[in-house]
Amino acid sequence: MIPSTERQGKIIQKLKRKGFRLTPQRFAVVKILANNEEHLSAQEIYERVKKDIPFTSFATIYRTVALLRDMGEVMELGFADEGNRYDGARPYPHPHLVCIQCKKILDPKVPSLEELPRKLAKKTGFQILNHRLDFFGLCPECQKNPSRER
């Protein structure tokens, strides 16, 4: 578990420094994303925020994660077939292991791509800003329970 207050504090300071208001809704979203190793969907964030602040709307969730994403403090993982997932603990490129059945997402410890982006930039002339490395498959639980849903 990454120390809660560290990421949370960093994000909140950055928000304030940039002149954004720290509303209760934003605070709730930051709290959830900063202290969580999971890769949450907008729906999950919405449900958790509503426990604190029952009047929260979906629009605010989306606006807040977009703000945090634009600040570089949350990584948005888009998937075509389901919704986006958000990672506030490690907002930088890293490999993911995605279960196609229960939809859980893990961060496997594999050697990073290291210099590949830089080499590729040199070879192709692209200015490389980001990358994604995702492995898709069935987690051990879903191999045993072929019907389990998320």
Place this chain on the structure above:
Amino acid sequence: MIPSTERQGKIIQKLKRKGFRLTPQRFAVVKILANNEEHLSAQEIYERVKKDIPFTSFATIYRTVALLRDMGEVMELGFADEGNRYDGARPYPHPHLVCIQCKKILDPKVPSLEELPRKLAKKTGFQILNHRLDFFGLCPECQKNPSRER
């Protein structure tokens, strides 16, 4: 350029062998996807098919690429922010270089991941079925023309 008739013939034979009909619409979609190194959107496939068969509908495009995808003959690349892209020339995992401005997608020649999927499966217990490695950035042209749209 990959030899046209080879992929095209293989796909058509497979369709027939599996008992699917080779309608003019399907033939047009196969022709476009099999003989094309680009990564086309559904919209682009639709437009090109309509040149041959003006009455074609979007539904048929989607049903056809889904059929080819399920047969393993077309790779569907889903993106969250824009539509899917389809690759009929290389329907197996390989890295992509994606320009975030003009949306072109290239296949860079980089060392493949080799044994990483297998190692990861062994370490995590996941049954790994697929993977994606995408690099995002600005292509040389878009670096010069920051406003160019696709």
Place this chain on the structure above:
DNA sequence: TTTGCTGCAAACCTTTTGCATGCTT
């Protein structure tokens, strides 16, 4: 008081689906 933020609902966009019609074999 001013400006930013929120909630609600409608809009968006791509993809999927229901259904009646039409084409193949």
Place this chain on the structure above:
DNA sequence: AAGCATGCAAAAGGTTTGCAGCAAA
């Protein structure tokens, strides 16, 4: 004749946006 495939239009699903009201500095 039987069944698959198509076209059309509507539905679906997640995300974004317009707008009026509210709240924080």
